[in-house]
Amino acid sequence: MNLATLTLVVGIVLAGIILYLVRRDHLHGPYALGWLLLAAGIIVIAVWPRLIDEVGRLVGIYYPPILICLGAIAALLIKSLISDLERSRQERSLRRLSQKVAILERELQLARQQLGQPLIRSESEAD
């Protein structure tokens, strides 16, 4: 098996895994898009290996394979920054939701007190 075939197999298997994960509900749809683009890129390079050399010549890089490394590092950096942005957004939502839950729970107890209904037993373990 030569390198091009191996690359092709890697690309196809990656795409398959991603689709499987989305199907099994392990991967949220929007996240899958980036991974599928990556798989598509791998497949393109497998089918057309000269692409790297040509792009390398175009941008004036002496040793074209380094282009892939550079591209991979840049993609990882961007991906990691986007993940952190997403995590910050989720952290904010989590904090506000937790505060809201505590507030609403308190208000619910107050309302039940006023109606003369028994208080709701707390079930912190079940949260």
Add this chain to the structure above:
Amino acid sequence: MPARCLIVIPAYNEASTIAGVIAGVRKVIDAPVLVVCDACEDDTTAIAAASGAQVLDLPVRLGAWGAIQAGLRFGYRHGFEQVLTLDADGQHPAEALPDLRAGLDHADVTIGTYPDRLSAARRIAWWYFRALTGLNVVDVTSGMRGYGRRALALLVRSEASLLDYQDVGVLMLLSGQGMTIAEIPVTMRPRQAGHSRVFNSWFQVARYMIHTTVLCVARIRRRLPLENTP
């Protein structure tokens, strides 16, 4: 009619001190007390409720500021115009609460400051943050604060939810929106139990300094867009 005032006490596992703190508060000021339990693992919630305080029970641990903001949001929803905050570990003297409250007649925010408690390290840290932010405040980390109506409406917003401590970040947010800040000297006691959440170990101090420096530099003169409903 005087402004409606709520006392907010953030607490994380403070079962040994919370009852005393609540009793101290009730002795000096006639205002409802709200204890915000930051996902406590001990009996703080039950003790606070038995001591006559209202209790908010956070389902997830949010840290000191997250707990305080929950209290501010509760106060805002229920029409309170002033919120006073103090720590649950007993280091803040409740006797100073009426002064903090009175200060809100002339300022949007009041800070209970205790300049004498300064260790050399803390003195340097505060000087550094003053220089960095241009805040004209001596004690930037004091958790004993009073917030008036305008400050309350600002701090319940989601833009204030990603802060971690009730310190420089909160003050910068306030002063950036033109709020006036007044400091009121108080005498603090040593903590009865527990440790500072901020100044615990050198590693944490370093983390805190870097974290806050980044926040300061990024947030200088940040103005928020206007918003009516938080």
